[in-house]
Amino acid sequence: MKKNKNQGVRVVLLVSTLLCLCLILVGINRGFDVTDEGLYLLLINPVQENEGAFFNYDLFFKLIYQISSIDFGIIGSRLIRLISYSLGAFFCALFWKNIHEQEDFNWDVFMVSLLAIFGGYSFLPPSLSYNSLSVVLACIWLYCTSIKGEKLQKYICLGIVLALMAYVKITACISLSFLTILILLWRKELKLKGILFLVLPVPILELVFYFFLGESLLTRINTSLSIIQGRPDYDWYLLLKHNLVGIFWFSMVFLPGFILSKWIKINFKAKFFLLAVIVIIVFYFTKITAEWTHLVMLISAAFLSYVLGQIQWTKISSLHKQLILVLICIPFALHLGSNVYWMRLAIHYWLFWVLAILLVWPHFKEVTLGFSSTLATVAFILVFAGRWFQPFEGIPLWESNTKWEYRQGKNIYLSKEMVDVLRDLKEKTNVIPEGELIAVYRNAGWLVLLNRTSPFNPGIWDKEQLIFHFSKFPKGVEGIIYFPYQELPKLNLADYLVNRYQLKQGEMNLLVKKQ
16 A cells, blocks of 8 residues: 555656646747846856846856857756756755665655746746756755765865855855854864865855956955945845845744644644634735735645644654754745845745655655645646746747747747837847947846847846946947836937837837937
8 A cells, every 4th residue: 555655646746747847848948038037148148248246157157158168048048947956856855865864866855846946937037047046056055964974075065055156146155154054063063174165165266267257256246235235125124124024924824823733722624724814814915916926835834834833843853853944944045135025036945845844744754645746736836827827027928929039040939029029129229239239127138139238237127227337328328228117317318219119018118319
């Protein structure tokens, strides 16, 4: 019977994994988001400037291009993300193998991890991003922390992961470094030799980048801080507030769930009803945008709290208690420094709470059929909704059926409406020299689709950033692809030919300077 149950679990997980992969791969050459995905693609463009960078992983792509002349387009970026997600799930399975001292690789945990990490496709575009990279690095970091004892391999791996995180998202690097020190102290494994290897990878990478590219993380920091100080949405108080608000709403579900489970003496149905009401109320108050995926996080938090209330803590090892706490904290650690509401982005971190649930499950060394069926269904819905039905660009993916060659030999299928606009943009901007056509605000993707780069920075998100990079604006600018999110400073519209486009995503204007 047990063998049949295990086979049933594996079949359910395998079918859902294959279905999700089909949804992702069939849509890999369809659709494009001109806001965030435009930023992602410019960040991996080896000839794109990145003055005052918020994210510095573009240095790796510039180095790859300098060594091999390889650069990646839209489809390449999406494939890298899919492969990196698979790598993250692989390291989660290795983490599981280590903490349970298993001899064999656990394919069930690999598929559970992959399905949970696929939840990230439900919010934001499908290309490689700092959000997806930070999650994958956190998976590798988990594995590194699970290496037994004070092996040199452990410190080197942790140091490399933290160094990579510094280039992807420096605030996440700081928070993970703090967690690393706490874990090593807790396990009495923090040695001087270990600290050296934790720190050493950063200066090595800095020297490599500076030698080959003439720039590095350190050479960019001063400019980055100047820009951040000038942007209201990157105010340090606001960035911290995003996390604290997320912790508050998480607590509003987690604490009542734990109390109901542990101390309230009523039957299970009554507890389930009360917890469901709490989740619905919190979801109602936290749904401030069109996204709904944080409902999955709230239900996961409720379920995790209930199971935690049911277990006998005296039977849980010190290591597992520590890991449960770490897995609960990772979503907040990775989100630190984001200028996006925690609840909107939280689904990217679903994996860690799924692992926490597995860890506290009464039969935590196995994945049960009920758990796997629920996870499989939710993951499929998230991927279908986020990639096909309601993708981030706002157009169902089946409407992206018109071919557009955005670079020689590189094509993407877009809606006919977008392709018509692109043809008109290309015709009207052909005579504008490179560096004199800019995209403001929050619409860098038009430059990607026109095979252009953005002067100074891969994405001009607001007026403060525009003024920082173009202090004499509009001097030196011949064309502006303009999303009317904010006004354009010091601009006399009479000096420009104005073309207005109405798309499903909203209004977009092209301003071309009169000759």
